Amino acid sequence: MIYYIDPLNKESIEKNCPSFYDIHIFDTLDSTNTWLQEHSELPEGTVILADEQTQGRGRNGRSFHSPKGSGIYCSLLLTPQENLLDVLECTAMAAVACIKAIEEQYNLTCSIKWLNDILLDQKKLAGILCEGKLYQNHMEYLIIGIGINVHSFIRPKELESIAASIEDYTVIKKPRNELIAKFLTAFYSYYSKSDDFRSLYRQRLAFVQKMIQVITPQETYSAILLGVDDRCRLKIQKADGSIDYLSSGEISIRL
Template sequence: MLDSIDGSASRYRLFEYLAASEGEFVSGPVLAERLGFSRQALFKHICALREEGLDIKSVPQKGYMIKNISETDPMSQTLMDFLLRDDPLFNKSIYFPTITSTQHAIKKLAQQDAPEGIVAVADEQTEGRGRRGRSWHAPSSKNLLFSVLLRPELRPGDVQLLNLAAGIAVRSVLKDQYQVDAKLKWPNDILVNGRKICGILSEAAGEPDRIYYAVTGIGVNVNFTEEDMSEEVKDIATSIKIEKGLTVPRPLLLSRILHSLSSYVLDLKKSDGKEKLLFSYRKECDTIGREISVMQDEEKFTGTAQGITEQGALVVKVGEKEKIFAAADVTHLRMK
């Protein structure tokens, strides 16, 4: 799997050259000369890019042209490599049309000593799951499903901070780029009007005093409609398409989320990074101040969410006492 990460260098060079001239035709002879391809090899690479779903126009006597790169969907390995090329952390990706789980793929790479920052993206997961091993299904090619490999300088008890960082990163993109009124629900959901638009799952491997690696999986409901939903999720799920009527290019959304996430993850390596992350999350978390129910180990508690600890755990006032939950299922009961 590691060998597949770099992809076709020649194909990427061709795409990069066309992208630099986006919206303008470049002749076949010029492309062949500048890139050192034969005419036959050039045509082969053009066909391969088109098979990835990239819209490359060709006109006799004019050459080849690509346009509207930022509006391109479906997913494409070459396009993802291009969009992530300047990201300070997440600049290597692997695309799967179908896979059991992007979490599984990244864990396997982590166990092979792959470096931090690799991203696995899929159009469809056959064994996608959320917290506590719950199955998680999404229609193919409608949503954004990906996992990232992290090697954070955190103690195992601080792994919840990765969920918080991912939540802030996704919410900021949804709100700033698409005007979606998204709310953070501790520990790992993003809601719009009480309906789920994003789920996050962070898992770590290590020893009692250190983390070897962590895998953070993110699923964003992007372009599915209510007709795509099963009956059991129609009242509890939503998407950007449903909320705003927009068909959103998933590769661009992916790059925006990863650029946002990389800044929060890299900040965690700084002396004041944890404090800054917690300040931002506490400010934006919609769970704080609400009456909630908490399910942990088959036991249910009802109380008021008071705040977030230094480790990212939830503080809840239950009766006259405060309880701290490092991980649990939370339901919002009342508006603030």
């Protein structure tokens, strides 16, 4: 149930973020990422927002619960002329932009579960899904989808103990438009290389020096999480003492 009327507004967002963005708002979409994939001919900087997603998606085929009016469901179209490793970096940029916006807006300290989850009090507050099209070893386009739980909502039973919303942890009421603008502004500062995101990413990385399980399609094994390198690959130490670096799409992490 939504207790705070908080409509999305194109003008309110655009006046507070860089002109790089062209924002489109929908009442309901199946998925903002899916919509952008179907309209990938649009210019770089196109932002799609929906007040509700009926088929919100996360990594590895998981769903992302997206009830009407309770969160930010946003996808951003990029055309980076770089190699595949930049998918990893763009995901990290989005994660840092998300926590920076939340901390500035609500004074809440979040952490990052590599690679694409934002945690608050060890519960999932937000998720990031990057999808792109690779052509001759270059990204033809990259879509960054982000979902943030802002207002309290009735959770499905399977999410009761693992999902958080901003409203669960603060009495501060701010429009979603402001948080979206802060996120987009921070992301652009990283994407345009005006600011570096790596230092804050490392500061907010969860489970450093903790034993984790690395789960791949081929095997599951334990390792110690050591940090990330400059490409945002996860640095781990295996049981035999060897060091390895893991990239997006290879693993899931469980404690």
